[in-house]
Amino acid sequence: MNLPEILADLQLILEEYQSRLDHYSDQVFMLSPEIGCWSMAEVYSHVFGTCLMQQKAMEMCMQGQGMEGSAGLNEMGDKLFALGHFPPGKYEAPEALKSRVQNIHKEDAKALATKLLSRIKSVQSEDILNANEDQRMEHPRLGFLNASQWVHFMLIHTKHHLNQLDRIERKFSMC
Known part of the structure; x- marks a missing residue:
């Protein structure tokens, strides 16, 4: 999948x-559909x-504010991108991210969706492709990602959680 397709798919998701x-x-x-599971609000958050x-990490890489000479993806990152x-399976978010999750209201989720979609729509694939691939920012589990890898990871991550929302909806018989 090429970068314009990744950006288009991300917008659709x-x-x-x-x-x-x-x-x-x-x-x-x-x-929450059951004890120990996130609510839809927490998934959106x-x-x-x-x-x-x-x-923001992608933007920093594009602007030359990343870390040059970093190692790149680690083994987990290589496997995920491949x-x-x-x-399949259930994954725990890193502690630093779990602590930020909130049971937000629908209006807050709508505002965040609008903000994020606006930012993604403003991204030009040419700008990402022209960014220095050695400019990288660290992901807590995957190693150091460059601008195009950050966009690709956003797509992978949002699709993963869309599947989670599907499971929650089924538990509430909303499908």
């Missing part, structure tokens, strides 16, 4: 998140919060 918000009641949106951080999606 983010629009899907945005559109789903109109189908959830405020009460169900904030309700995590996805949009981390995507905004990932978008696969193109998270392997």
Whole structure:
């Protein structure tokens, strides 16, 4: 998949998140389907919060504010990008990210969706492709990513959590 396709798919996925918000009641949106599972609100908080951080990391790489000469992807990062999606299973977010997750209101999720979608739509694939590939920012689990890898990871990550939302919806019989 090339970068323009990745950006287009990312926009479509983010629009899907945005559109789903109109189908959830405020009460169900904030309700956890079972003990130890995130509510839809927490999924949205995590996805949009981390995507905004990932978008900022991508931007820093594009502006030459990354770390040059860093090692690149680690073994986990290599495997994830080779696969193109998270392997099946449940994953724990790094502690630094888990502590930021909140049970946000639907209106907050809508505002975050609009903000993120606007930022992603403003990104030009040529600008990413012209960025120095040696400019990288560290991901807590995957190693050091360059600008194009950050965009690709945003797509992988948002798709993963869209599947999580599907599972939550099924638990609430919303499909």
